[in-house]
Amino acid sequence: xxxxxxxxxxxxxxxxxxxxxxxxxxxxxxxxxxxxxxxxxxxxxxxxxxxxxxxxxxxxxxxxxxxxxxxxxxxxxxxxxxxxxxxxxxxxxxxxxxxxxxxxxxxxxxxxxxxxxxxxxxxxxxxxxxxxxxxxxxxxxxxxxxxxxxxxxxxxxxxxxxxxxxxxxxxxxxxxxxxxxxxxxxxxxxxxxxxxxxxxxxxxxxxxxxxxxxxxxxxxxxxxxxxxxxxxxxxxxxxxxxxxxxxxxxxxxxxxxxxxxxxxxxxxxxxxxxxxxxxxxxxxxxxxxxxxxxxxxxxxxxxxxxxxxxxxxxxxxxxxxxxxxxxxxxxxxxxxxxxxxxxxxxxxxxxxxxxxxxxxxxxxxxxxxxxxxxxxxxxxxxxxxxxxxxxxxxxxxxxxxxxxxxxxxxxxxxxxxxxxxxxxxxxxxxxxxxxxxxxxxxxxxxxxxxxxxxxxxxxxxxxxxxxxxxxxxxxxxxxxxxxxxxxxxxxxxxxxxxxxxxxxxxxxxxxxxxxxxxxxxxxxxxxxxxxxxxxxxxxxxxxxx
Amino acid sequence: xxxxxxxxxxxxxxxxxxxxxxxxxxxxxxxxxxxxxxxxxxxxxxxxxxxxxxxxxxxxxxxxxxxxxxxxxxxxxxxxxxxxxxxxxxxxxxxxxxxxxxxxxxxxxxxxxxxxxxxxxxxxxxxxxxxxxxxxxxxxxxxxxxxxx
Numbered sequence: 194x195x196x197x198x199x200x201x202x203x204x205x206x207x208x209x210x211x212x213x214x215x216x217x218x219x220x221x222x223x224x225x226x227x228x229x230x231x232x233x234x235x236x237x238x239x240x241x242x243x244x245x246x247x248x249x250x251x252x253x254x255x256x257x258x259x260x261x262x263x264x265x266x267x268x269x270x271x272x273x274x275x276x277x278x279x280x281x282x283x284x285x286x287x288x289x290x291x292x293x294x295x296x297x298x299x300x301x302x303x304x305x306x307x308x309x310x311x312x313x314x315x316x317x318x319x320x321x322x323x324x325x326x327x328x329x330x331x332x333x334x335x336x337x338x339x340x341x342x343x344x345x346x347x348x349x350x351x352x353x354x355x356x357x358x359x360x361x362x363x364x365x366x367x368x369x370x371x372x373x374x375x376x377x378x379x380x381x382x383x384x385x386x387x388x389x390x391x392x393x394x395x396x397x398x399x400x401x402x403x404x405x406x407x408x409x410x411x412x413x414x415x416x417x418x419x420x421x422x423x424x425x426x427x428x429x430x431x432x433x434x435x436x437x438x439x440x441x442x443x444x445x446x447x448x449x450x451x452x453x454x455x456x457x458x459x460x461x462x463x464x465x466x467x468x469x470x471x472x473x474x475x476x477x478x479x480x481x482x483x484x485x486x487x488x489x490x491x492x493x494x495x496x497x498x499x500x501x502x503x504x505x506x507x508x509x510x511x512x513x514x515x516x517x518x519x520x521x522x523x524x525x526x527x528x529x530x531x532x533x534x535x536x537x538x539x540x541x542x543x544x545x546x547x548x549x550x551x552x553x554x555x556x557x558x559x560x561x562x563x564x565x566x567x568x569x570x571x572x573x574x575x576x577x578x579x580x581x582x583x584x585x586x587x588x589x590x591x592x593x594x595x596x597x598x599x600x601x602x603x604x605x606x607x608x609x610x611x612x613x614x615x616x617x618x619x620x621x622x623x624x625x626x627x628x629x630x631x632x633x634x635x636x637x638x639x640x641x642x643x644x645x646x647x648x649x650x651x652x653x654x655x656x657x658x659x660x661x662x663x664x665x666x667x668x669x670x671x672x673x674x675x676x677x678x679x680x681x682x683x684x685x686x687x688x689x690x691x692x693x694x695x696x697x698x699x700x701x702x703x704x705x706x707x708x709x710x711x712x713x714x715x716x717x718x719x720x721x722x723x724x725x726x727x728x729x730x731x732x733x734x735x736x737x738x
Numbered sequence: 739x740x741x742x743x744x745x746x747x748x749x750x751x752x753x754x755x756x757x758x759x760x761x762x763x764x765x766x767x768x769x770x771x772x773x774x775x776x777x778x779x780x781x782x783x784x785x786x787x788x789x790x791x792x793x794x795x796x797x798x799x800x801x802x803x804x805x806x807x808x809x810x811x812x813x814x815x816x817x818x819x820x821x822x823x824x825x826x827x828x829x830x831x832x833x834x835x836x837x838x839x840x841x842x843x844x845x846x847x848x849x850x851x852x853x854x855x856x857x858x859x860x861x862x863x864x865x866x867x868x869x870x871x872x873x874x875x876x877x878x879x880x881x882x883x884x885x886x887x
Contacts, residue, residue: 288808291837291838292805294838294841295801295805295837297841298802298841298844298845299802301844301848302797302801302848303794423827424824424825427825427831441828442819442820442828443816443830444813448816454813458809458810458813461805461806492849495845499838499841503838641791724778727778727787728778728783731783731787731790732786732863734864736864
């Protein structure tokens with residue numbers, strides 16, 4: 194049994210957490226990494242089968258699949274960022290957590306089953322099957338969007354690891370920063386390049402189990418302190434916030450003006466529609482070998498994500514009630530420290546170490562999932578199908594996939610080192626917006642619209658991507674505000690920080706427009722192509738009877 | 739080698755096409771399109787497709803549309819949602835938890851719907867397709883044998 198030292202005083206300069214906690218976190222993290230790395234090496238694909246590298250074990254049980262989906266889906270942003278948002282802004286933060294779980298309804302009802310039935314390794318395979326005449330150009334476009342989204346989100350994860358380290362050490366020196374990013378990035382590359390999907394799946398499951406158990410234990414401790422009376426907890430949060438009942442009413446963060454209200458709506462659109470279309474989440478939907486298994490896996494994932502989001506809400510409210518809103522805001526203006534402070538208060542150094550180790554493993558797992566999705570897209574869509582035009586051998590493609598993981602990892606690390614001061618939420622929200630406005634329209638149209646053609650696909654992919662990026666470049670995120678990248682310049686003619694409210698309709702509109710206006714005969718596909726595709730998508734003909 | 743292939747098939751559970759295809763669907767042989775088109779215009783297939791899409795559209799409008807409406811209500815009509823229910827719980831907080839209930843209800847109804855209305859017919863059609871494909875695969879072999887004689 195570990196003897197707990199007396200509580201460390203919370204001081205700004207030394208970070209949130211004391212030295213003992215830091216050592217314990219380090220030991221826990223290293224043990225998890227060592228164990229999962231060995232396991233990843235043991236279960237790594239042995240032969241030259243690319244299907245095993247891309248999809249892993251296709252006969253996993255629904256519970257394990259669901260855990261892996263949950264692991265891919267919930268990033269450290271949910272654990273630290275969202276709970277911090279709840280702790281600082283109350284109602285608005287809770288609404289953000291609701292959006293995170295509602296996104297799964299979209300996956301379950303609309304996308305999952307037809308995508309699995311018609312898919313193979315990557316999203317590009319589905320699109321190539323649907324639009325075979327222009328399969329190279331649509332694959333190229335989809336790979337481009339996939340790489341943009343995954344690299345943005347990967348950089349957000351790596352920068353997030355530095356932000357997490359800041360909670361322990363205070364402002365890290367540039368050497369510590371570099372070391373942290375390079376260490377996490379190297380681990381990610383090793384998991385993916387050596388372990389492929391089986392390795393990534395293992396770390397996702399480990400992380401998901403740790404996450405569910407960790408938030409459950411902490412939430413139980415919070416609720417126990419309030420005798421399981423939610424009303425008391427809400428009352429405690431209201432008084433701990435220093436602003437009373439106002440804390441439990443909407444508008445604390447996004448209620449300043451109509452613009453910021455629309456900004457919140459725009460963010461929720463990007464979350465509800467975009468999280469479902471993130472490439473690494475979609476790619477995991479292709480793994481189960483039967484439709485029924487996929488459906489039950491998603492039910493597990495929905496249940497687990499819903500549970501974690503509810504528990505995160507309790508943690509956020511508990512942090513405000515027990516630690517106090519001012520203390521949290523003083524240490525980190527974004528509120529990322531809320532959970533760690535709460536853990537320190539409830540369970541001392543041991544719980545703090547557990548939660549921080551959980552946050553690091555979460556970062557690592559999500560980064561691994563992203564790197565795998567990017568490497569698959571690069572190797573399968575770009576190299577094997579576009580550059581080598583389908584003539585690459587499996588062995589060759591596998592080597593390229595492993596190398597791609599290294600390339601993506603190194604690229605992510607370099608970008609993270611350059612942009613370490615960026616607000617990670619901005620990068621992540623941009624990734625959601627691109628997913629919702631480029632990938633979602635294309636996939637929905639190609640699964641459900643008979644007339645959809647290559648012109649529409651290209652226009653919605655490139656159009657959705659360019660619209661989202663341009664709107665963010667021309668928003669207060671980049672210029673005109675004290676907190677933006679270029680505070681001195683002013684080219685922010687788009688008032689919202691989140692482009693979703695404009696770019697998602699634009700993506701759908703462009704896809705429709707391109708399809709309707711396509712005039713060249715090479716743009717349209719013969720009608721039996723769609724009929725064959727539809728039979729495949731509805732029935733899932735690859736399954737055993 | 740047969741043992742290896744056998745264990746591969748068991749692990750991957752896709753006995754139709756163990757080798758990956760590139761760019762074209764796995765069974766786009768000469769006889770493929772005919773069978774697909776026959777199934778594609780089968781009334782059972784149309785009802786399966788319709789049952790899946792109609793339910794999806796309605797459920798999506800209720801749960802995702804309902805959530806986005808709730809976000810708009812919170813932003814623009816806060817007075818309605820701030821009405822206290824009991825203690826510190828307001829209509830808005832109860833609505834937020836209600837979203838989880840709606841989500842669970844949607845998932846449950848979807849599963850029941852798919853298991854009752856879609857899966858049996860889809861299984862039947864799939865079995866029919868596999869039978870057709872197997873029958874067609876047998877015919878040329880027999881012809882060849884006859885030709886040999």
